Amino acid sequence: MKRFVLLDTAPIPENGGALCLFEYGEDFVIKIQGGDGGQLMNTRMHGSEDALAEIPCKRVTHRPTPRVLIGGLGMGFTLASALKHLGKNAQVVVAELVPGVIEWNRGPLGAKAGMPIDDPRSEIRCADVANVLQSEPQGFDAIMLDVDNGPEGLTQRSNSGLYSAAGLQNCHRALRAKGILAVWSASADRKFSERVAKAGFKVEEVQVYAHGNKGTRHTIWIAEKR
Template identity: 40%
Template sequence: MTAAYDSPVVLDRREGPYGEVVLRRQGALLQIIANGCFLMDTSDGRSERLLVDAARAALDGRPAPGVLIGGLGVGFSLAHAAADPSWGRITVVEREPAVVGWHRRGPLSALTAGALADPRTSVVEADLVRYVHETSDTFDALCLDIDNGPGWTVTDDNGGLYDPSGLRACARVLKPGGVLAVWSAQPSPDFEDSLRNAGFQQVRTEEVPVARGVPDAVHLGVRPG
């Protein structure tokens, strides 16, 4: 029987600061569910890796750049960044303690143990929306994957990341010429307009075809130098 037809098995269920988060297994796949909304699983990871690679490519050879990854998820973006020696430092912001625990001591550790042990990697347990407004740190790239897209957020307050104030905060923590990359479950022309209106340049969208339905997308914009 294939994973698609196996009944999901709940491995852990936690009440976190933003609602319920669940880790479950379906066949060979691990899945994260937040407040009843499917977030991601370990089936593919192509678009999460593109999120990191597209940001790195847009930096045009900048030496040892620092990247902020918003959302740990199942760890595809972190593991892919850590596999690239050209990143100077890798900071992950994750607001759910349960997700961090599943990576440090639980079933997801098989995917990210090496990346978490990398001396370039640090994990900050914080709300990303608040973090980009409050941190004094700056980065060369922001790779954001905390929702199913700008128009499909896990919690209502996440919408503040994609409005004018949130995009200005993202630009604030980017170094001149830095890159903002935002994962989405579908392309959003409206979000491209939002990026341009917030002052980002070289705005574009890269797509990853999926087996059925609309493609995954990575929206990119560059802070002016």
């Protein structure tokens, strides 16, 4: 019988909380310490994380030297998908706030996604993605954000600024001409679509399966800079 085995705990900087990595049979699961027991992510269901990178990267891969930013390393599946859909001249910058998550991706957890952090096109930064956005105006052809459960499903209040009008304007400034912003969410949110449009984007809301082609669906906003 499978059971959850705690492997490690990683403090969240300036938060007071922590993330916990569990082994569950052949899979890995990340939860918030002291939470309601729900999973933030697991290695068995990552179809929507794959799509978060596939959709925007396919739109910018034709550019001579595409440079993209991923907010949140997670279990590495979005990074792996970005590398799969971009050419050899691309660069993928990943901003991950929690040092422990980066270390987990260097071990057995990372092997589940094919060790994408070892790809020479990958640049892993232990940093708040909001700071990276502010520091690199017109620095990216695409930005992919997956730092929480979405604009209305936050587990960490500190992430709310990223989804605010000011946060979306920072994304707009950090994108090159016709750049693509992709935002992952566990659920749909019409008000957020309107907020993205007001920030200067042409936006569409895409529903994708969490795993396979049936069951739970997640939402990805795909927004082109106007």
